Amino acid sequence: MGFHIRKSRVTIHGQPVHQPDAPTSDIEMARIRLIAVGLIFLCAWLVIAGRLGMLTFSESPQKPAKTTSTQVVIKPGTPRATITDRNGQILATSLATASLFADPRNLPDADEATTRLVETFPDLDRDDVFKKLSGKQHFVWIKRNLTPRQQADVLRLGIPGLDFQKEERRVYPAGNLTAHIVGYTDIDGNGIAGIEKSFNDELATHPAPLRLSLDLRIQSILHEEIRKTIKRFSALGGSGLVLDTRNGEIIAMASLPDFDPHDPGKASDDARFNRASLGVYEMGSTFKMFTAAAALESGQALPTDLYDARKPLKVDRFTIRDSHPESRWLSMPEVIMYSSNIGAAQIALQTTTPIFRAYLEALGLTQRAPVELPEVGAPLVPSRWRDINTMTIAFGHGLAVNPIQMASAFSAVITDGILHAPTLVAGKNDNATSPRIFSEKTVMTMRKIARLVVSEGTGKQAAAEGYVVGGKTGTAEKAAGRGYNRKANLSSFLSAFPMQDPRYVLLVSIDEPKGIPETYGFTTGGWVAAPAIGEIIGRMAPLLGIRPFDETAPEIASGLYIDPAPTKGGRQIVVF
Amino acid sequence: MIRRLSFLVWFLAIALLAGTQYHVSYRVQSLGRELRQIKAETLSVEENIRILEAEWAYVNNPDRLRELAGKYLTLAPLKGHQIVHFGDIPLSEPLLASLASHREGI
Numbered sequence: 001m002g003f004h005i006r007k008s009r010v011t012i013h014g015q016p017v018h019q020p021d022a023p024t025s026d027i028e029m030a031r032i033r034l035i036a037v038g039l040i041f042l043c044a045w046l047v048i049a050g051r052l053g054m055l056t057f058s059e060s061p062q063k064p065a066k067t068t069s070t071q072v073v074i075k076p077g078t079p080r081a082t083i084t085d086r087n088g089q090i091l092a093t094s095l096a097t098a099s100l101f102a103d104p105r106n107l108p109d110a111d112e113a114t115t116r117l118v119e120t121f122p123d124l125d126r127d128d129v130f131k132k133l134s135g136k137q138h139f140v141w142i143k144r145n146l147t148p149r150q151q152a153d154v155l156r157l158g159i160p161g162l163d164f165q166k167e168e169r170r171v172y173p174a175g176n177l178t179a180h181i182v183g184y185t186d187i188d189g190n191g192i193a194g195i196e197k198s199f200n201d202e203l204a205t206h207p208a209p210l211r212l213s214l215d216l217r218i219q220s221i222l223h224e225e226i227r228k229t230i231k232r233f234s235a236l237g238g239s240g241l242v243l244d245t246r247n248g249e250i251i252a253m254a255s256l257p258d259f260d261p262h263d264p265g266k267a268s269d270d271a272r273f274n275r276a277s278l279g280v281y282e283m284g285s286t287f288k289m290f291t292a293a294a295a296l297e298s299g300q301a302l303p304t305d306l307y308d309a310r311k312p313l314k315v316d317r318f319t320i321r322d323s324h325p326e327s328r329w330l331s332m333p334e335v336i337m338y339s340s341n342i343g344a345a346q347i348a349l350q351t352t353t354p355i356f357r358a359y360l361e362a363l364g365l366t367q368r369a370p371v372e373l374p375e376v377g378a379p380l381v382p383s384r385w386r387d388i389n390t391m392t393i394a395f396g397h398g399l400a401v402n403p404i405q406m407a408s409a410f411s412a413v414i415t416d417g418i419l420h421a422p423t424l425v426a427g428k429n430d431n432a433t434s435p436r437i438f439s440e441k442t443v444m445t446m447r448k449i450a451r452l453v454v455s456e457g458t459g460k461q462a463a464a465e466g467y468v469v470g471g472k473t474g475t476a477e478k479a480a481g482r483g484y485n486r487k488a489n490l491s492s493f494l495s496a497f498p499m500q501d502p503r504y505v506l507l508v509s510i511d512e513p514k515g516i517p518e519t520y521g522f523t524t525g526g527w528v529a530a531p532a533i534g535e536i537i538g539r540m541a542p543l544l545g546i547r548p549f550d551e552t553a554p555e556i557a558s559g560l561y562i563d564p565a566p567t568k569g570g571r572q573i574v575v576f
Numbered sequence: 577m578i579r580r581l582s583f584l585v586w587f588l589a590i591a592l593l594a595g596t597q598y599h600v601s602y603r604v605q606s607l608g609r610e611l612r613q614i615k616a617e618t619l620s621v622e623e624n625i626r627i628l629e630a631e632w633a634y635v636n637n638p639d640r641l642r643e644l645a646g647k648y649l650t651l652a653p654l655k656g657h658q659i660v661h662f663g664d665i666p667l668s669e670p671l672l673a674s675l676a677s678h679r680e681g682i
Binding site for chain 1: 597627638654
């Protein structure tokens with residue numbers, strides 16, 4: 001701008017004014033003008049050069065190849081995340097496959113194309129295909145997720161207007177083994193059952209594998225033993241659970257009958273039903289462990305207390321009987337060992353209904369288990385909890401819970417008195433803290449009682465040599481209409497090992513076993529589920545690095561011994 | 577003279593820059609192609625890895641392994657009494673003694 005000002009100054013000061021230095025200033029002005037113009041051009045050139053450099057040194061973004069007429073949105077790169085067991089064994093993964101679609105407007109001859117496609121894929125319906133191919137859309141699916149061979153067959157037909165789209169297909173290498181837990185997806189890859197559903201968003205967006213708490217080896221053992229037991233007793237089905245006592249992680253969970261997760265549509269509703277988490281059952285005598293633990297911890301009962309089991313209890317219109325009556329006064333350990341309903345009902349009454357109920361609530365038996373599955377059954381809790389409810393719940397009738405709740409509550413009773421939230425995700429509870437429900441004293445007594453059931457009581461057949469098994473049998477009559485069906489049982493065994501320091505809790509339940517000659521027609525938990533538990537523990541312990549113990553060694557044998565015989569001076573409890 | 581020299585210098589500089597730019601441009605293009613190719617290869621290798629992992633999981637399915645073991649091996653699941661601790665081996669001391677005497681003999 002400087003030169004304009006100069007110029008104007010010159011013109012303002014009269015004209016023609018003779019200025020001695022005029023030639024010099026003219027030249028100077030010209031120079032300045034030139035420099036200014038030069039600078040402007042230099043800037044413009046620099047801009048152009050810079051832009052040129054940018055274009056040269058960076059790749060222009062690739063324009064996606066235009067598809068001729070279809071309007072397909074291709075899913076962006078990352079495939080749905082893999083699901084693995086705790087050891088990294090794959091339970092679910094996504095593989096790329098080709099899916100066949102057609103653009104009917106580019107098809108020269110819909111009729112001929114239909115004929116040849118149906119020849120290639122005999123499972124396609126001719127009318128359906130023809131309707132699709134003669135339509136006016138730009139895009140119709142013909143068949144999803146072809147095998148490479150099928151894709152080659154279609155290519156060989158050479159029909160224009162047919163094309164493939166790369167798609168993902170979910171595969172489950174473990175198949176039926178983990179079908180109920182892992183779940184399955186619909187054809188578009190959205191989880192619609194199991195972990196696939198509850199973690200759908202995470203699996204779709206985060207590429208890192210999801211590591212479950214399951215151990216496929218243990219799962220396989222549990223699955224096989226339950227399958228054998230169901231077959232042996234011609235049962236309707238069964239379920240099993242293995243739980244880590246230290247953190248509530250579910251190591252194995254089986255429900256039979258099961259299904260193929262690649263084709264869930266083919267399976268019956270019964271097969272797709274997860275008995276271990278969705279089913280709620282009146283679990284029967286296994287509940288007596290909670291009854292005893294609540295009574296001891298609340299201070300209402302002592303292990304030496306005696307209960308009158310000489311005759312059935314009559315309350316209102318109910319009669320509580322024992323299936324194998326001892327017909328005498330029983331000590332608390334004897335009530336559990338002989339599985340006396342009469343005794344258990346009195347122990348619960350002695351505890352009093354509000355306290356008994358509060359303990360069951362603290363053990364998570366009255367709320368839905370907080371496990372990461374969409375299919376978790378809510379317990380059936382009596383709407384009005386009266387003393388009669390307390391008495392029947394004491395031996396596992398009148399409160400229906402699912403096996404996960406049973407196993408995690410039992411873990412609290414015999415491990416450290418702490419209820420760990422059951423989980424299916426590895427490492428989930430590593431930093432979680434839970435309140436303590438039972439003191440060490442109660443836990444030690446309950447361990448002794450659980451050991452007594454296996455060493456001398458109804459659970460002898462669960463004794464896996466060297467692994468110091470303890471537990472409680474349960475034989476629940478299944479509800480039928482308004483009463484109970486004595487012939488239809490749910491036979492279970494709730495156990496833990498090794499009892500001096502329990503590491504794993506196991507629960508096996510068999511639905512409606514039929515008596516066989518080898519068991520003298522019995523279908524009780526002790527005859528049906530206990531042997532399966534013994535087999536499972538014997539096979540899984542070496543895999544989990546638990547060494548066998550000498551069960552007769554004094555520190556184990558006497559440390560876990562409780563004398564069930566009524567001691568003199570025990571309080572005779574009369575609650576009626 | 578000076579003007580000519582400066583013209584020459586500028587000409588050479590421009591020619592050099594143009595040449596360099598041409599070279600760099602082609603180099604970038606070829607690297608870009610290479611990058612795309614490597615990306616595509618990576619994707620296909622990743623896909624292959626997924627397939628192989630799935631296959632590995634299939635062949636290691638415990639049910640299948642058990643079936644094969646039952647068919648080809650004469651092994652049975654381990655029982656508790658079959659596992660013995662090193663310290664529990666009753667022969668350990670005489671065995672050690674005999675080993676020691678053996679060594680002395682040598």
